[in-house]
Amino acid sequence: MSLTARESLDNPRVADAGLARELLYRMKRIRMVEEAIAERYPEGKMRCPTHLSIGQEAVSAAVGMALRAGDFAVSGHRAHGHYLGKGGDLKKMIAEIYGKATGCSGGKGGSMHLIDRDVGFMGSTAIVASTIPVGVGLGLSIRLRGGDQISTVFLGDGAVEEGVFFESANFAALKKLPVLFVCENNFYSVYSPMRVRQPPGRSIHAMVGSLGVPSESGDGNDVVDVYTRVRSAVEEIRNGAGPRFFEFTTYRWREHCGPNFDNDIGYRSQDEFLSWKSKDPIERLEGQLVGTGALGKEDIGRMEADIRHEVEQAFAFAESSPFPSADETFTHLYKD
Amino acid sequence: MSLTARESLDNPRVADAGLARELLYRMKRIRMVEEAIAERYPEGKMRCPTHLSIGQEAVSAAVGMALRAGDFAVSGHRAHGHYLGKGGDLKKMIAEIYGKATGCSGGKGGSMHLIDRDVGFMGSTAIVASTIPVGVGLGLSIRLRGGDQISTVFLGDGAVEEGVFFESANFAALKKLPVLFVCENNFYSVYSPMRVRQPPGRSIHAMVGSLGVPSESGDGNDVVDVYTRVRSAVEEIRNGAGPRFFEFTTYRWREHCGPNFDNDIGYRSQDEFLSWKSKDPIERLEGQLVGTGALGKEDIGRMEADIRHEVEQAFAFAESSPFPSADETFTHLYKD
Amino acid sequence: MRVINFAKAINEALACAMEADQRVICYGLGVDDPKGIFGTTLGLQDRFGEDRVFDMPTSENAMTGVGIGASMNDIRPVMTHQRLDFFLLAMDQLVNNAAKWYYMFGGQQSVPITIRLILGRGWGQGPTHSQNLQSWFAHVPGLKVVMPTTPADAKGLLLSSIFDDNPVVFLEHRWLHNVEGDVPQGDFWVPIGKAHLLEEGDDLTIVSMSYMTIEALHATAHMKALGVGCDLIDLRTIMPLDWEAIAVSVRKTGRLLVLDTASETGSFAGEVIARSAMHLFDVLKQAPRRIAMPDFPSPTSPALTRGYYRGAADIVRVTSEMLGQDLKPDAAEKNRQSPHDVPGDWFKGPF
Amino acid sequence: MRVINFAKAINEALACAMEADQRVICYGLGVDDPKGIFGTTLGLQDRFGEDRVFDMPTSENAMTGVGIGASMNDIRPVMTHQRLDFFLLAMDQLVNNAAKWYYMFGGQQSVPITIRLILGRGWGQGPTHSQNLQSWFAHVPGLKVVMPTTPADAKGLLLSSIFDDNPVVFLEHRWLHNVEGDVPQGDFWVPIGKAHLLEEGDDLTIVSMSYMTIEALHATAHMKALGVGCDLIDLRTIMPLDWEAIAVSVRKTGRLLVLDTASETGSFAGEVIARSAMHLFDVLKQAPRRIAMPDFPSPTSPALTRGYYRGAADIVRVTSEMLGQDLKPDAAEKNRQSPHDVPGDWFKGPF
Numbered sequence A, B: 001m002s003l004t005a006r007e008s009l010d011n012p013r014v015a016d017a018g019l020a021r022e023l024l025y026r027m028k029r030i031r032m033v034e035e036a037i038a039e040r041y042p043e044g045k046m047r048c049p050t051h052l053s054i055g056q057e058a059v060s061a062a063v064g065m066a067l068r069a070g071d072f073a074v075s076g077h078r079a080h081g082h083y084l085g086k087g088g089d090l091k092k093m094i095a096e097i098y099g100k101a102t103g104c105s106g107g108k109g110g111s112m113h114l115i116d117r118d119v120g121f122m123g124s125t126a127i128v129a130s131t132i133p134v135g136v137g138l139g140l141s142i143r144l145r146g147g148d149q150i151s152t153v154f155l156g157d158g159a160v161e162e163g164v165f166f167e168s169a170n171f172a173a174l175k176k177l178p179v180l181f182v183c184e185n186n187f188y189s190v191y192s193p194m195r196v197r198q199p200p201g202r203s204i205h206a207m208v209g210s211l212g213v214p215s216e217s218g219d220g221n222d223v224v225d226v227y228t229r230v231r232s233a234v235e236e237i238r239n240g241a242g243p244r245f246f247e248f249t250t251y252r253w254r255e256h257c258g259p260n261f262d263n264d265i266g267y268r269s270q271d272e273f274l275s276w277k278s279k280d281p282i283e284r285l286e287g288q289l290v291g292t293g294a295l296g297k298e299d300i301g302r303m304e305a306d307i308r309h310e311v312e313q314a315f316a317f318a319e320s321s322p323f324p325s326a327d328e329t330f331t332h333l334y335k336d
Numbered sequence C, D: 001m002r003v004i005n006f007a008k009a010i011n012e013a014l015a016c017a018m019e020a021d022q023r024v025i026c027y028g029l030g031v032d033d034p035k036g037i038f039g040t041t042l043g044l045q046d047r048f049g050e051d052r053v054f055d056m057p058t059s060e061n062a063m064t065g066v067g068i069g070a071s072m073n074d075i076r077p078v079m080t081h082q083r084l085d086f087f088l089l090a091m092d093q094l095v096n097n098a099a100k101w102y103y104m105f106g107g108q109q110s111v112p113i114t115i116r117l118i119l120g121r122g123w124g125q126g127p128t129h130s131q132n133l134q135s136w137f138a139h140v141p142g143l144k145v146v147m148p149t150t151p152a153d154a155k156g157l158l159l160s161s162i163f164d165d166n167p168v169v170f171l172e173h174r175w176l177h178n179v180e181g182d183v184p185q186g187d188f189w190v191p192i193g194k195a196h197l198l199e200e201g202d203d204l205t206i207v208s209m210s211y212m213t214i215e216a217l218h219a220t221a222h223m224k225a226l227g228v229g230c231d232l233i234d235l236r237t238i239m240p241l242d243w244e245a246i247a248v249s250v251r252k253t254g255r256l257l258v259l260d261t262a263s264e265t266g267s268f269a270g271e272v273i274a275r276s277a278m279h280l281f282d283v284l285k286q287a288p289r290r291i292a293m294p295d296f297p298s299p300t301s302p303a304l305t306r307g308y309y310r311g312a313a314d315i316v317r318v319t320s321e322m323l324g325q326d327l328k329p330d331a332a333e334k335n336r337q338s339p340h341d342v343p344g345d346w347f348k349g350p351f
Ligand SMILES: Cc1ncc(C[n+]2csc(CCOP(=O)(O)OP(=O)(O)O)c2C)c(N)n1
Pocket: A077, A078, A126, A127, A128, A155, A156, A157, A158, A159, A160, A186, A188, A189, A190, A256, C029, C058, C060, C082, C086, C089
């Protein structure tokens, strides 16, 4: 495509609706997968801690699209969106959450431990910040082996508080490694607001900049903007410019872990939630595209139907897949 | 004293030579203690890893003088100067290095594990950066208990690379704790120059500033300037302004660990060493004081004789002190 | 006395300590959130204020050091982590500082902190949320390691831990939080270092800890009905170890089975067996045994955890082998209705 | 073959691995400095370049994760720390990531990294520079734990470790670096998981590891002269453990003494004794014993370390007790001239 997403949308005459449509599709797909998980979670068949990213789809969709399949990515506990955005296999993800043998980790990992090496999704784990140096190490490996891959590290605003983030950013800057850090600042770590975790008035991206990693912040609910900026950073990283850091503000709609809404329990307000809901990245882009006539209601209906079908198939696949056999508990300790 | 040190020296008419004299005395004392250790270390009676601070005395002398005995301080492996600057007992320190029962840690700690609670020197340990959060926790205790004490954390440019430094600075800033961070940037961590550890062009103090701890840098070999700036920061911290960070550049003259010079082994140049030696903080102040007539050669001779006497006594005390009895190996596991 | 659950007992101990002593503070991720660490810290911030009860940044290592430093100036910190696994980030502060400070400075300054770590199990907690590293802590001279089973012990031992002058690692098993029992009201201490003989019998000594003691209670009840009597020793604290309680029992029964919530190799159960082999060799009638988790990470899928975790049936099976009797191991599980990967019907996941 | 020391043997293994395989990299604080990690990394940067041999920031946790990440893209990192104690900062990466990755992702991606940790002792290394935590590593499923004694094993096992597809913790005792021995030239591997029978005898099985094997060699030589013959099994790798080698020997001798460089409680020696009690109960003629360090931090003063460390005389003393003979323990130390707190006259401190 010859124009950046931002240009295409700013300039309806030359609008490349294909790009925006693709971003919309990717966001909707993540949303509908997550909604389906939320809906079915109470059945008690997905028996593992599960962190949904509903409300935060824009970053996953845009960053995933800005990367190549050969690029690497790692993530943390809230990884469904990152996995899907990067091109991870949906069926295998749902099967993994169901603990099935066909899951992307053979049932050993669950929702918090996803992998799809075929598309460079090298792993997500549940210890906050624990994959950050792993992503930097993948960046080091690229440097050592040559080539123009990049390594992407997804992290949250809570992960920024771990010393290992700081150490990892320092090393990435020191060696000018091809690493893209993508921080989704959703203002909470579990139920803890920023206020009890980071000094007032401190900016995450400015701080990271001063560590030596060029940094910027952006609206994480503006998918086109996220895509545009990340894409150009990715090009620079590929060309040897060294690491980059993005802080994208966004908001998690549902509870930290599990399927429910929890604005009633007191750690955040219904008003706050509603104000963020009104900035829904999906409605926003959909509104723009429908408004400019680039997409019709019908197109959207078709898109949703396609996704619904895919999601249903994925759940059917997961439900009908076998559980791992009992002796699988005792395999994969060492690689021979 | 009614004038700050800087004012007094800048303005010879009102010079308070007493202050400068005291700083000179404190620096000389640290230097002469360390020189005596270096001289006697090859005898093989000080049987523990020993990190000398010769060349870096200004920071220890000035910061120690800016603090009250009731203030806390913690440090790392290179702590002799900090301990003495804070008012730690010289005899007990030398005895500790000799492994004697009369040592400040009863022989259990050695050079790398010093303590003198009577003057608020709460401990130094040999794991890089490990006492940084301890110092911040002392700051928290002051907040909880009330009062205008402050807690001082001595650290090196290498310690800045540990994630725990970052975490500790974040917490100190978050809670606005009465913590003074004093970083002696001597450009090396063991034999490793900055270049292989931190990104080019990055400023430690600017980075720490962006974490949320107001920071500045200064010439760590200008003892009066160090004193003046730290002293005013200490007042602000006492008055509730929250933590402060200082990066003072300075230079270690001898090998990282042990008594010798090692400019010949290749990790740094003799030229570099000589250029720093020409900035000797002691010669510098002594020159100024003698130059302005504030001190005579004779005064200095007397000062040195006093110190020499004290140092000799300390070594005599250490040498003549008993070793701890064998069963002391098996005490102090738990406090009853 | 009245019946309350383990979580409430912890909550009472914290409140009681903070009420009695201004120096006690309580912090950790989520201590003041609506869930209050599985209910254990609910209401504390309202009662004792934000200075003494506070949330923290996700900085496990520094925040451990902060507690250590505060404790040196006469504060009594209680830090909490929702899973032990997160605390792996803080081993430097725990081991290099907290455990050694009193010794390495010649007995001048101890570090009276209490670190509550919650041990996960089941509902797909998986490899990074289910580790039980008590043998690590027991191997570090200078630490005390407490692992209560009953609500009363949870309360009494937590109070003893908070007012102990040394660093205490206090391990709470997630599957115990809803276990109910009689708990004395008010200021109630249980001494650190004393085991508790929960059942008496002459045929076998079972040494256990934490959640495995619940499984052992099921097993011993089942076996008692079949005429087999066991001493069931709930260690309560593994460091210091109440070796005398074990020795007395093994001298009586001549048979030893040790249970552990951790992976088998290098487990604390192994330490107990080693000591019995070294010091009770002549009274042992047969080889001692241990039941611990397999030497594998914990898997996530319920299909995989079923064969991973050990419980009452395993205890009965091994006892059968030791005594040469068929004690009907499978029947020992029969009355328990919940799926194997939840502690009881009260647990609805996800955490 | 020719005689070289342990440090040189490590150096050869590294050079050999890097020569043979472009994927091998070597990093850690000071690997390229003039001292070259006690000589073990000297010359490597000159030979293999700054990309493959590099110093690092003092960031133990992240740098472990960096190695883990690199290993996932077909790099073979060898990371080195001058003391195990510093590596306590990296337990999260080692345990939560390296050890579990292969398992938790269903066998799709292993983590072939080698982590060299140096164990300090003597010359006032003190509480924070002398820890021996091999039993921690052995308790974590998924890790391999290697503890060579001889220069040949150091070389052969390091090569096996580097090319093993799993994370290996490679523990080098500082007091072994100057020990000399025959070492084969070139590409020479010793398999992980196989113990080495260093001495043979029918009276007692001594199981040992790392530096304690040197003490055991002094002790067995002394006892042999007095007519007492011991099997001396140098474990070489504690995980996987070569249990068969131990079992064969104990079946022959009926007597077991296990040595360890670590604090006694929770030591790996305890694990070996527990297994012998469980699996060799009927062949044991008497209670097994262990000799390990006391359950105290290591003190600094030579006056305090003298009674802390265990050596040949202790081995002879315990053997005397076990066999009911006076084997003259004190004489076992007599020929050794250096002060007790240095490995030999070559050592002049300070590190
Ligand atoms: C080391 C560690 N500490 C604490 C936790 C508990 N925990 C799980 S998710 C989470 C929140 C992290 O917040 P953030 O990085 O902002 O991610 P978000 O959940 O907002 O996506 C925490 C603290 C953990 N998993 N690991």
